[in-house]
Amino acid sequence: MGKYCLRAIVIFVVSWLVRGVLVVLYSRFPRSGVDWREVLRELQSRARIVPVHLLENIIGSMTTYPHPLGVEAFRLFWHANANDPLVFREIAKLESEVVSMLGDLLGGDPARVEGMITSGGSEANVSALYLAREHGYDTVYIPLNVHESVVKAARFLRMNTVRVGLGSNYKISLEDLVEKLEKHGRGVIVATAGSTGLGLVDPIPEVSKIALEYESIVHVDAAYGGFIVPFLKAMGAPLPDIGFTNEAVVSVTIDPHKMGLAPIPAGGLVARSREWFEPLLFDSSYLPMGYQKGLFGTRTGGSIAATWAVIKSLGFDGYLNIVSECMSNAVFLAGFADYSPRLELATRPETPIVCIKPKGVEAKRVLGELWRRKWYPYHCGIVDGVRVVVMPHITREKLQEFAQVLDEVVGSLQASNT
Numbered sequence: 001m002g003k004y005c006l007r008a009i010v011i012f013v014v015s016w017l018v019r020g021v022l023v024v025l026y027s028r029f030p031r032s033g034v035d036w037r038e039v040l041r042e043l044q045s046r047a048r049i050v051p052v053h054l055l056e057n058i059i060g061s062m063t064t065y066p067h068p069l070g071v072e073a074f075r076l077f078w079h080a081n082a083n084d085p086l087v088f089r090e091i092a093k094l095e096s097e098v099v100s101m102l103g104d105l106l107g108g109d110p111a112r113v114e115g116m117i118t119s120g121g122s123e124a125n126v127s128a129l130y131l132a133r134e135h136g137y138d139t140v141y142i143p144l145n146v147h148e149s150v151v152k153a154a155r156f157l158r159m160n161t162v163r164v165g166l167g168s169n170y171k172i173s174l175e176d177l178v179e180k181l182e183k184h185g186r187g188v189i190v191a192t193a194g195s196t197g198l199g200l201v202d203p204i205p206e207v208s209k210i211a212l213e214y215e216s217i218v219h220v221d222a223a224y225g226g227f228i229v230p231f232l233k234a235m236g237a238p239l240p241d242i243g244f245t246n247e248a249v250v251s252v253t254i255d256p257h258k259m260g261l262a263p264i265p266a267g268g269l270v271a272r273s274r275e276w277f278e279p280l281l282f283d284s285s286y287l288p289m290g291y292q293k294g295l296f297g298t299r300t301g302g303s304i305a306a307t308w309a310v311i312k313s314l315g316f317d318g319y320l321n322i323v324s325e326c327m328s329n330a331v332f333l334a335g336f337a338d339y340s341p342r343l344e345l346a347t348r349p350e351t352p353i354v355c356i357k358p359k360g361v362e363a364k365r366v367l368g369e370l371w372r373r374k375w376y377p378y379h380c381g382i383v384d385g386v387r388v389v390v391m392p393h394i395t396r397e398k399l400q401e402f403a404q405v406l407d408e409v410v411g412s413l414q415a416s417n418t
């Protein structure tokens, strides 16, 4: 007992001293600068231990290793502030072209849509709800399959929130939506195209019809699915239209830094029309333009240029090929999960996200073991499962290897249960 006590005290004192040294070395604002070569050397050694999508087993993330052209385009324009469209005029032009192209992909009128490149899907969602509120829609209908950024946005904007249940297929329940609209009146309904946990697409045309009946509007969160669903549909997948062909849809979130293959940070918000987007233009008398776009301030032109470049270079056909490959790899993994007696598929994947439920073992335990072995899938959130997002950097061989490891880990945890 005394031996253990002594050891605990020694560990405590040593870790306290180490922390103290680290605080002095790294957390205090340095009085005098250090030679830049030394600074760079330290950063390089720190960068070496950060996992890289292409080399390590990052199989749960919606981001990927960006397209090299996007990185080069970012490098060309990173210094330009998109918040100043007069001085950095070219950036404003590029942004307007990007928004038109995204609007076109989403079934909007490229000449009428308006929008912006944001820091990510979270900013696009909060901006969309802000637009709805400014146009007089104070209540937000939030199904249980939404990304947390939507809940956060409603809270941030102090909007009335009505939660909407899901059907047995984990998509928005239309019956519950109608019931809630009857009770709480008009509002903005958030529908998801490519849900975070399962990659499922809500029945947006039906949601739009219901919205019209109840004098409501729809914001579509296609942060993940925006650069996926249009291509899968073109290949014949039985998925609904997710964009502006649905009459009640007023805005869509679509993120270039996910399957759009642009470098982080690049989210996207597209509004059906200039009039709808207008509340996001704020007076700013000191800026040369006299106004400022978006909820926040300075934005790098790099994100806009990168998105522009990757879209131009890949085109519809280029994305279609990439998405097709990801989807067929996802179907392969789903097939493995279906086949293994230790695993179960949460749902048939509609986009390249596969959620696998380990039988008789909590997913969190499986994830702990997988992360220990340096495989990085995530939790599925609304289902107790292991989420794999099949992005372009994930090869069939990688998935084969992962499937074996997953099966083995679940097998050994099952055995340790008995």
Ligand code: 0PR
Residues within 6 Å of the ligand: 060, 061, 062, 063, 119, 120, 121, 122, 123, 125, 147, 149, 192, 194, 195, 196, 221, 222, 223, 224, 255, 267
């Ligand atoms: N909407 C949906 C449907 C999302 O899935 C996400 C992000 C967002 C909005 C918010 O987007 P931003 O993170 O760009 O603001 N979902 C990702 C996910 O859960 C976030 C993420 C991405 C987390 C990469 C970790 C990571 O490595 O996977």
